Amino acid sequence: MTAAAAAPGTAESEALARVFGFHGYRPGQAEIVEAMLAGDDVLAIMPTGGGKSLCYQLPALVRGGLTVVVSPLIALMEDQVAALRANGVTAAALSSATGADERAWILDAAREERLRLLYVAPERLASGRFCDWLGGLGVTRLAVDEAHCISQWGHDFRPDYLRLGDLASRLAVPVGAFTATADEETRAEIVRRLFDGRAPQQFIRGFDRPNLFLAFQPKASPRRQVLDFVTARRGQSGIVYCATRDRAEAMAEALRGAGCQAQAYHAGLEAEERSRRQTLFTRGDGVVMAATVAFGMGVDKPDVRFVVQADLPKSIEAYYQEIGRAGRDGLPADTLTLYGADDIRLARARIDEGDAPPERKRADHARLSALLSLAEAPRCRRQTLLAYFGESDAEPCGNCDLCREPPERIDGTEIAQMALSAMLRTGEGFGAGHVVSVLRGESDERIERLGHDQIRTFGVGAAHARSDWQAWLRQMLALGLCGIDGSRGGAWSVTDAGWEVLRGGRTVELRRETPRRLERRRAAAVAPDMAPEDAELLAALKARRAEIARAANVPAYVVFSDRSLVEMAQNRPATAEAMADVHGVGAAKLERYGDTFLEVIRAAG
Structure with a gap:
């Protein structure tokens, strides 16, 4: 999708180019900015990397006054403030980490009406004195980033966000709420809690991230699969999400052993150490973070080139949020999600054993089933993903593993009936290995002792390989035709949906698995058509950027x-005027950095 041009000659188009160095809006931004400028309440659902922050930053500059931005993590606020200040914007962040001198400067800037954007951490709202202080600053609008955190049933619920409704009422100013993922139920809760009975303008923009390569892979040797994938992308920044702290630590150690710059990140670390590691990731090149979901919304690094999910996320919303941390600059990026039968069993058990009410458990099971449908999709993953978010008219994307290597799809009804029958005739008390042995007619002392070599299902599937049956059982589990009882040693049993297949009331489509080496697929190129001499210049520009950043x-x-450096390398601007036409080169950056980058370009000849 191409950028939409801002209306020429308007204050917003002038600020867009002068401050941010942008010569047009990303899709969906223009209408939201217009509503914010008009003083309307706004709820905007935009894909990660879609430019949500600009939708409240630009109105803050054009209309003046003070915009308060509630943002969930300190590191996220600090990075956004650093970026705004680099663009010449008077902005600040206020949190428990803010020093006395900075607090004094913020107060002075606010009193003198110089401060345009003040980022605050949600935990600050617990203080009545702090809210009183905010109320006295003459705030003109309130922006809430990651607004789905206000939903108690959302995947990133933050209790401090529940105070935002009171703050919004107290300030009595227009409110803008922004998030990348919120289903209908979550959107209704955001409106109810944040807008005090008012009906905000709702903007639900496309969820497609066409620059992301989407891939899933069954777990075979998970650590080796991750190591192969990451080492094929050595020198690129990436995230490997793990289900537990121990797995994150072990994965980081394994990655370091493979020669990668890797760190672990999880809630078990001291706050200071977490901050240090996050800073290393956001400010370094080629750093890989092995992390739990504790490492999430604080990631505002646009050049993350890959995200690996070493364990299955809990929902499509969580999946989408996590992969969305890749390629926020709009350049190509890779994603890979690993999953297996144990992941599915643990996810189901986690829902069943939780203390949520029955209706919430049913909803969580449905969300997990939707994710499993994506994992076991027989055709284009992007079509399946977008259909979940209500976009059912998408064409095959050509940028996912199933489009690149279409699997063989088969009528699996008879196969499923064989497997389900084997489970029933063995008393629904055995694991996958035993079921497959029965299906293949592989007798041993245990099978003979139990008499399972005498049942009608023994050997009916001998024509198929053990690996095929293992893959089909996993697919059947994902389709909800069978379940695993962890309390009985992982025994497989037939569900109501499975009984429907057995009775002939439902057909089943399965995939025939073929060996894939996706993890060794060539890494997505940031600029795939770049000439060798331009690639050399890009490396030199990145080196100069690193010096300045350090x-x-x-x-x-x-x-x-x-993206800015790629344009410089390909277009080779020779003058300050030409440099100003490069994406992301605003007036402040042109004045501060223009000459030094022009020097690098001229030296390249």
Whole structure:
């Protein structure tokens, strides 16, 4: 999708180019900015990387006054403030980490009406004195980032967000709420809790991230699969999500052993150490973070080139949020999600054993089933993903594993009936290995002792390989035709849906698995058609950017994004005027960095 041009000659188009160096809006931004400028309440659902922050930053500059932004993590706020200041915007962040001198400066800037954007952490709202202080600053609008955190049943619920409704009522100013994922139920809860009975304008933009390569893979040797994938992308920044702290630590150690710059991140670390590691990731090049979901919304690094989910997420919303941390700059990025039967069993058990009410458990099971349908999809993953979010008219994307290597689809009804019958005739008391042995007619002492070599199902599936049956059982589990009872040693049993197949009331489509080496697939190229001499210049521009970022103690992307450097390398601007036409080069950055980057370009010849 191409950027939409801002209306020429308007204050917003002038600020868009002068401050941010953008010459048009990303899809969906223009209408939201217009509503914010008009003083309307707004609820905007936009894909990660879709430019949500600009939708409240630009109105803050054009209309003046003070916009308060509630953001969930300190590191996220600090990076956004650093980026705004690099663009010449008077912005600040206020949290428990803010020093006395900075607090004094913020107060002075607010009193003098110089401060345009003030980022605050949600835990600050617990203080009545702090809210009183905010109320006295003459706030003109309130923006809530990651607004889905206000939903008690959302995947990133933050209790401090529940105070936002009171703050919004107290300030009595227009409210803008922004998030990347919120289903209908979550959107209704955001409106109910945040807008005090008012009906905000709702903007639900497309969920497609066409620059992301989508892939799933059954677990075979998970650590080796991750190591192969990551080492094929050595030198790129990426995230490997793990289900537990121990797995994150072990994965980081394994990655370091494979020669990668890797760190672990999880809630078990001291706050100072977590902050140090996150800073290393956001400000470094080629750092890989092995992390639990504790490492999430604080990631504002646009040049993350890959995300691996070493364990199955709990829902499509969580999946979408996590992979969305890749390729926020719009350049190509890779994603890979690993999953297996144990993941499915544990996810189901976690829901069943939780203390949520029955209706919530049913909804959580449905969300998990939707994710499993994506994992076991027989055709284009992007079509399946977008259909979940209500976009049912998408064409095959050509940028997922199933489009690149279409699997063989078969009528699996008879296969499923064989497997389900084997489970029933063995008393629904055995694991997958035993069921497959019965199906293949593989007798041993235990099978003979139990008499399972005498049942009608023994050997009916001998024509198929053990690996085929293992794959089909996993697919049947994902389709909800059978279940696993962890309290009985992982025994497989037939569900109501499975009985429907057995009785002939339902057909089943399965995939025939073929060996794939997706993890060794060539890494997505940031600029696939770049000439060798331009690639050399890009490397030199990145080196200069790194020097400047280290000296200023800011993330590299605060100086210039990868997209800006790619344009410089390909277009080779020779003058300040030409440099100003490059994406992301606003007036402040042109004045601060223009000459030094022009010097690198001229030296390249």
